[in-house]
Amino acid sequence: MRIPKSKLAVDDLDHSNRVGSRAETSKELINSLESILNSVQLSDLHRLQKKVRKFASSLEAPTKEESLTREFHQVFERLLEELKKSADKCQLRSKLIPEVQSYPSQLPVSAKACEIAELIRNNQVVVVAGDTGSGKTTQLPKICLDAGLGRRGMIGHTQPRRLAALSVATRIADELGPVAGRGVGSQVRFDDRSGPETYLKLMTDGILLAEIQADRYLSKYEAIIIDEAHERSLNIDFLLGFLRDLIRKRSDLKLIITSATIDVEKFSAHFCGAPIVSVEGRTFPVEVRYKPVLQPEESSRNDDAQTEAIISAIKEILQHDRYSNKNTGDILVFLPTEREIRDTATSLRKAKLGDLDVLPLYGRLQHAEQARIFAAHNTRRVVLATNVAETSITVPGINYVVDTGTARISRYSLQSKVQRLPIEAISQASANQRKGRCGRIANGICIRLYSEQDFDSRPLYTDPEIQRTNLAAVILRMLQLKLGDVENFPFIEMPETKAVNEGHKLLIELNAITASRALTSLGRQMAALPIDPRYARMLLESHKLNCLREVLIIVSGLSIQDPRESNSENKQIAIERQAEYKHPDSDFMSLVKLWDAYEALRQGSSQAMLRKYCKEHFLSFMRMREWREVHRQLLLA
Known part of the structure; x- marks a missing residue:
């Protein structure tokens, strides 16, 4: 369908210029300026309005017919030129907008x-x-x-x-x-x-x-x-x-x-x-099937149980299409973490399920990999995604969804004073959003790897982030943005008073704010760093104590998930392989030793060599890369 474009508000400026050049009275001069004011950029409007008002007041005289001095005409011409310059920018944008x-x-x-x-x-x-x-x-x-x-x-x-x-x-x-x-x-x-x-x-x-x-x-x-x-x-x-x-x-x-x-x-x-x-959404009927993953007591390898359940669900979808004698679309699998996406991708490729193209999708994916998601394709695809595909990104061609029912959700603990990223069961609303991603091109199937009873027991909505985050960081950010006090800010839902008080207390202890809750010079520096206020304070103090290099490595390492990986099967061998990073006196210094060893290798190695090293030493290559990215951001902050 097509809709005619609205009439453009910007008038022809040549006419205004002709009026200005022959204006003989103050009224005509002001009218010619005000006619263009309606066509200038909104970002310039307030400033130019003040200038026009100032010019108008300077033209006030007891006799309207009083001749205008040369100086007034020069001021007028300069102001007219400034107005036209702003209006021309509007026309530049307007010319690009389709009729x-x-x-x-x-x-x-x-x-x-x-x-x-x-x-x-x-x-x-x-x-x-x-x-x-x-x-x-x-x-x-x-x-x-x-x-x-x-x-x-x-x-x-x-x-x-x-x-x-x-x-x-x-x-x-x-x-x-x-x-x-x-x-x-x-x-x-x-x-x-x-x-x-x-x-x-x-x-x-x-x-x-x-x-x-x-x-x-x-x-x-x-x-x-x-x-x-x-x-x-x-x-x-x-x-x-x-x-x-x-x-x-x-x-x-x-x-x-x-x-x-x-x-x-x-x-x-x-x-x-x-x-x-x-x-309303564009969708065909979607059948929901509940296929709970075996509980830990029924399976000694719970991670493997989930992977096996995903493979089984995909086989079920492929079998459904074979019975109906047609391929009705791609498959979207929701997983909580990048690591699980990578592990599942490896398992799917080994499972030999036929001609399937397995693609990852998560927030930090490189641009070239992102582009593959939206590119035209002939091979049937299985897209393994975090909750970035829940609402933000619409993956084309999806007709089936496999939902593990979990996501990594940031949550602050008042008891431990730590902001964590635990993997939690998603809300009913999120589960329904995931279901809504299928059934786009034909009757769809959503396979949930949890029971219907589990679904019914889940909260209706996910808690707003303001209710599950470190209020110290919120308060510091609001003071930096000059948004005012937390208590007086028009939030849709106010955070708990206890959490607000705890946040103020921590910031006072860190010397980020005064007792009267004003931002200190130290607090301004902390607010500029994109990390937890306590980590920011550590960095600023380490600079004074000449140990910034080590603390920067430690803080950036603490800001991500631990890159050292192990499970019940390989725990002992992982400990042996990572022994070279162990510091006798400090777990924090162990992070520094790991960083130094990896950096020494990185500077003379290819990416393939680094991946091999990470695999042999039970390190996450992606987490090590993220560690370097956070370190670089803090270095530049």
């Missing part, structure tokens, strides 16, 4: 494009609730363009994950074509691909939060889309609270919040009853 937007007819959101565009025109905030596969992530930016947005300022589109931001930007640019696609930019940490032509900018929610520090009004944006708001990450809750206050100050800013059909009324209520538009 009409086209929407894929197979996506459910396309049928509601006109309705959503009208809601956006008539309301400052709109909540779009859509099932997975409805097309809301890729089509909403185009609907915003049809609503007349993207000319005087960018459309900002946030994603919870780096992988999603980059892949969605690529997808939208491809849909818009080679010319219009030039206006689609993206920004993730250490990688900014936006410029003067950008009218749509995909970014992680952390990038938008960081921009608040430099521009409290987010004046570069004419509209902001907060995607996947139901995930309720800390960054999303920060943005929703900040934007609730900002829209009261900026009536020209449009806000679109997208969510899976999970508790959307909370978002509407948070923004004073914002209208909700629902879009």
Whole structure:
């Protein structure tokens, strides 16, 4: 379907210039300037309005017919040129935007494009609730363009994950074509691909939060889309609270919040009853089959039991297709960790299940590997993914899902004062999101590797991150972003008072804040480091004590999962192979010894040699690489 483009607000500037050049009265001069003000970038509007008002006040005189001095005409010409320069930037973006937007007819959101565009025109905030596969992530930016947005300022589109931001930007640019696609930019940490032509900018929610520090009004944006708001990450809750206050100050800013059909009324209520538009997912009937993995007491090798259950589920799907005499799509398997993805991939390739292409999908996957997920293919695929494929990324061609029912979820313990990443059972909402990933191209099957009784006993929703994170880090981040006190911030759901008090207490002990809860100079330095406040304090103190090198290695190592791997089968041999890293006095110094040994080898070895070394010494190659990445980030911070 196609929708005509809204009439462009930017008028022909040549006419305004002619009016300015022959203006003989102060009123004509001011009118010619104000006519262009409606066409300048929103980021320039406040500054240019002040200049025009100042110029107008300087022209006030007792007699309107009083001749204007040469000096006033020079000031006018300079101001007119500045206004035109800003308006020209709007025209630059406008020329790239297609005259009409086209929407894929197979996506459910396309049928509601006109309705959503009208809601956006008539309301400052709109909540779009859509099932997975409805097309809301890729089509909403185009609907915003049809609503007349993207000319005087960018459309900002946030994603919870780096992988999603980059892949969605690529997808939208491809849909818009080679010319219009030039206006689609993206920004993730250490990688900014936006410029003067950008009218749509995909970014992680952390990038938008960081921009608040430099521009409290987010004046570069004419509209902001907060995607996947139901995930309720800390960054999303920060943005929703900040934007609730900002829209009261900026009536020209449009806000679109997208969510899976999970508790959307909370978002509407948070923004004073914002209208909700629902879009159904594109799906065929999905049959749910429960195939519980054997419990530990029934199997001495629980990891192997899960892998065997996955292989069995895939065999069941292949057999189903053989009986129906057709191949009805690819298979998506949800696993909690990268390590399990790698191990399962190895087992699947050894299982000789036929002509299957096994692909991994997780947040830190390299770009070339990511591209394979979306590339055209003839071979049937099995995609092994973390929960990044639950909502953020739509993998094309999926018709079957195998769900292990677990995910790695960050959780802070008030007792141990440690932020952990345990593997936990997912909520019913997450399980249903996973189920919604299949049945896209034919009748689908979702095989859950847990019992129906287990599913029914699970919580309905995943706790918002604000309720399961270290509040010290939250408070420090809020003070750095100048978002105010935790107690007064408009969170959708307030964190527990006990956790807030514990957070303040820890920050005072670390000398990050004063007793009156003001950020100290040390606290500012700690906030700049992307790690737990205690680790940040360790780094700053080590610099004074001339042991920064060692502590940097230790802190970066503690910030990731332990790269040393072993299980009940190989524990003894792993201990023997890793004995060379053992320090007699300190487990922390053992990390330093491991780092030094690996770094000495890395600098003169190929990647294949490093992988072989890691395998022989029971080390995770991916974790060792992540350790180096965190170390480098902290070194540059």
